[in-house]
Amino acid sequence: GAVVSQHPSWVICKSGTSVKIExxxxxxxxxxxxxxxxxxxxxxxxxxxxxxxSKATYEQGVEKDKFLIxxxxxxxxxxxxxxxxxxxxxxxxxxxxxxxxxxxxxxFGQGTxxxxx
Amino acid sequence: DAKTxxxxxxxxxxxxxxxxxxxxxxxxxxxxxxxxxxxxxxxPQYIIHGLKNNETNEMASLIITEDRKSSTLIxxxxxxxxxxxYYCIVRAPNSGGSNYKLTFGKGTLxxxxx
Numbered sequence: 001g002a003v004v005s006q007h008p009s010w011v012i013c014k015s016g017t018s019v020k021i022e023x024x025x026x027x028x029x030x031x032x033x034x035x036x037x038x039x040x041x042x043x044x045x046x047x048x049x050x051x052x053x054s055k056a057t058y059e060q061g062v063e064k065d066k067f068l069i070x071x072x073x074x075x076x077x078x079x080x081x082x083x084x085x086x087x088x089x090x091x092x093x094x095x096x097x098x099x100x101x102x103x104x105x106x107x108f109g110q111g112t113x114x115x116x117x
Numbered sequence: 118d119a120k121t122x123x124x125x126x127x128x129x130x131x132x133x134x135x136x137x138x139x140x141x142x143x144x145x146x147x148x149x150x151x152x153x154x155x156x157x158x159x160x161p162q163y164i165i166h167g168l169k170n171n172e173t174n175e176m177a178s179l180i181i182t183e184d185r186k187s188s189t190l191i192x193x194x195x196x197x198x199x200x201x202x203y204y205c206i207v208r209a210p211n212s213g214g215s216n217y218k219l220t221f222g223k224g225t226l227x228x229x230x231x
Contacts (some may be wrong), residue, residue, distance in 0.1 A: 005172065006160075032217065044161070044221040093160045097217050106219060108160035
């Protein structure tokens with residue numbers, strides 16, 4: 001199956017610093033990628049839809065200036081958590097939708113565990 | 118997308134079939150049923166999807182009732198590695214990249230016991 005790779009798998013950062021998470025589709029092109037956040041014992045919550053060559057679309061309640069998304073190529077989207085705080089500690093997961101397929105499934109990365117201390 | 122209802126947890130003995138139910142009574146005619154699972158601390162993994170006919174692949178079988186208001190995911194011979202949260206999601210066909218949103222509910226935690 002198609003592979004989506006996230007990097008890093010886990011990261012610890014200090015409060016007030018920024019952290020960048022990468023999401024790559026390794027064997028397919030993806031104009032559209034998605035970023036989710038998952039708190040312990042909760043389900044995945046969609047944060048934003050990342051579109052190559054255009055601005056991301058954020059879900060209600062998600063601060064676009066805090067969670068910066070850049071989809072610079074058809075195989076790479078990045079999520080930057082700016083001025084991170086302990087409450088931003090979470091499991092961040094991306095998914096990518098292969099281009100050119102109708103009703104195909106999206107493929108998910110392995111997730112990034114962010115801990116802000 | 119239609120709402121789904123799943124039991125919060127289920128247990129299954131290793132080697133036996135695991136049958137995970139999902140209710141989607143408000144499903145529309147063009148909406149598909151998707152199943153994903155999430156093993157602890159990993160990203161979700163696609164399992165199977167279907168519209169109205171039963172589907173089978175190397176991972177599982179999907180049985181959809183004739184009225185399409187419910188479905189059952191069947192893992193024929195559950196192993197310990199199948200312990201995960203299983204999500205049933207109903208959505209319309211991919212009508213364009215940005216419209217492809219998967220809305221995750223709470224899912225069913227399947228625990229396979231030795």
